[in-house]
Amino acid sequence: MESILVFDDLKASLELARKEFLHRSKHPQDHPDPLFVARKYKDEKIALVCALFAYGNAKQIVKFLKSLDFSLLACSEKEIKKITSYYRFQNSQDVANLFITLRRIDSLQEHFLQGYKKDGSVMGGLRSLIAALRKINRFSSPGYDFLLGKLPHLKYKGVSAYKRWHMFLRWMVRKDDLDMGLWSGVEKSDLIIPLDTHTFNVSRKLGLLHRKQYDLAAAMELTNNLKKFDPHDPVKYDFALYRLGQTGVI
Template sequence: MSLQTIQKLLDKEVQNRNKLYELSYEKPDPLLVASKYKDETIALICALFAYGNAGQIVKFLDTLDFSLLESSEKKIKKELSSAYYRFQKSEDVIALFIALKRLKEIGSIEDIFYEGYKKEQNILDGLWNFITVLKKSYSHQTYGYRFLTGTIPKKVENSGTYKRYMMFLRWMVRKDSLDMGLWSKIDKKDLLMPLDTHTFKMSHKLGLLKRKSYDMKAVIELTETFKKWDKEDPIKYDFALYRLGQEKIEI
């Protein structure tokens, strides 16, 4: 199958998937929960816990009381004392809520990302700035918390995919029937592919990606492939590609 044929099929898939009914408890996705609130901080929490089984992710997110972000730190510690999800113990969930509560008092998540991004319109520079500010807002050192919030790599090209952050940015920057488009300062043409195992496998299967390693180099390569199809909005293919892989659909 030629790349031109694959592009036509994926363009059609993007159009068909860009429907609200793609987000439901029958077809779970963390965006289902994030969409209920239309809030950047709640959306980030939903994105950072988006690893593992999609149904279990949504089930966990539905147990969280996001109004705690407006409560005292003492109340956050009390109310989340039994909250946990996979690698995150209650202390890690509490730490994230407190850190994000403190950030809200400093400024918006968008502005923190933009501060790093604006120099060279580089999404990763924006991410490194955000992670730096997040860590400073509340110091908490555990494996579960580091896994949840991420760290700044020594060598970007050898780093992981930062899929959960890239997905969050897609939700915030793009605007369609699925993505919320709550931000205005970052250009969607600069977004990077939120590469997960489903999109990674599908991209190889369709001949869109040559790199065998699941890392940032693969993210950039796949993004560049999609830029050849749509340089202004390359990441529009993410959700459709993800669903095709998740549902094991042949095209």
């Protein structure tokens, strides 16, 4: 991977990095990623569980996700409440209530599209979806609230980057060798990059991001700069930027 650093054309460098990391992703045991768990099921609700728990060490995330019995999403709430799994900030009650919430909701895509079409942005879609999840289950705890996050508002500066939610949207909207493309009706050009610490640091080193604060405004700035490379699908570079940081190449 060191070879990408000698390219003058940053777009070509990112394209090369993306191809190489996509090739490596065919061996998920070497590069654990919650997406590889989600791809086994190709289900929007299971994918959301995988995305919302995608914080912390990648190996531990995947280990936890593989321990979950996703068939419970189709079981009674009485059965779901027997869940004993826990992960970092979430105790077993938090995990069970996430499953209960997803069991009660009809379609994640429909609730997202309501806000997306009305507001004309993915943030509007997320606000609609998160509001629906909150309404359908009034349970609240520090761990559960951390999973769902706060309702987005229209300001970008100082607002959370909503990394796990934007990663979920990438999985749902894009379709290639990596992302599942389970949803329709959302433009790839409207997606916002899932900004994590690896992507944030690498993008600043490459001159793609100048904002020093890790927030939604930074995610928007990076997304807009990546649109210069591909205005129709700027988020396709997310995997390359993330892996460049995760593997220590940059």
